[in-house]
Amino acid sequence: MVAGSKTNEELIECLQAVGEDTTESKNILEKLWVQNKGLVRLTIHKLTGLSEFDDGFEDMRQQSFFGLRAAAYAYDLTSGVKFSTYAVKRIKWELTRYYERNGFTVRVPAYMKKRFRDCIEKKLELEAETNHPVTYATALEKMGFSPAVITGTLAAFRKLETTSIDKIISDEKEGDGVSLLDITAASDNVEEAVLSQEWLKELHNTLIAALRDIPPDAYKIIIQHYFHGVSLTKIAEGQGLSRQTLYNQETAAFQAIRMGKYGTVLAEFMPSHNSYKRAQRLIKQDREAIERLQLTGAERKLLIT
Structure with missing residues (x-):
């Protein structure tokens, strides 16, 4: 914290003293927001798995402001609990409410798009060899995936807002709007x-x-x-x-x-x-669906490159 700047608790004491919807309260809230941007980013990431430049992050940040504001006015200065601890709970609450009201989707991750491109290639290859239609499940099986991985992969893609897996994979536009319920870090x-x-x-x-x-x-x-x-x-x-x-x-x-x-x-x-x-x-169901995907070593590398 910059020398001379107020702590969260000191800012909130001033905020609660001046009341709501005043010029002074707006200025204090702005300082509180700027001071806690890092906390907000971390809270969003831990709950949703989103990083700052991911699709959907900005919506989450806006909702987090409402949570931070509500926390600031409801916070008990005599509780002995740090405001940052209290605020995280309130922000998470606000985000889960937003998730329930609107649903929450993010773009299909690179490793999954690669898996399905490989799957489509395998499907076409098998159809050419056998001269018979081949399902995606069969193609995934021939690629060496376990039944649990196949089930999890197909279940995850059934949540996509589309009826055509081929259309998903063929859309190569950078930063496309294809979306998958992909909440990877739920609360226990x-x-x-x-x-x-x-x-x-x-x-x-x-x-x-x-x-x-x-x-x-x-x-x-x-x-x-x-x-x-x-x-x-x-x-x-x-x-x-x-x-x-x-x-x-x-x-x-x-x-x-x-x-x-x-x-x-x-x-x-x-x-x-x-x-x-x-x-x-x-959120728990989405997390379990992602866990069932059981990423291969190559796919894990795609997530960190």
């Missing part, structure tokens, strides 16, 4: 648990803040009913009121929350959590 169960806990903590804090904005009587009803599992009938008996009266108070309180300043934030939580869980499954 521990990371998923951490993100889920982070989500639950944020939901809890937002919900409690929203409840504190409603009348005290309604607050007590909701806490007893939903947090402690006491039925409305029991609560009504204890307060000497009718069950319908309590139900009406509860309904009015929920309506006030939906219409209040926390309504929009709370509305995002339930669908986004379901989306997050589904996105994690999709």
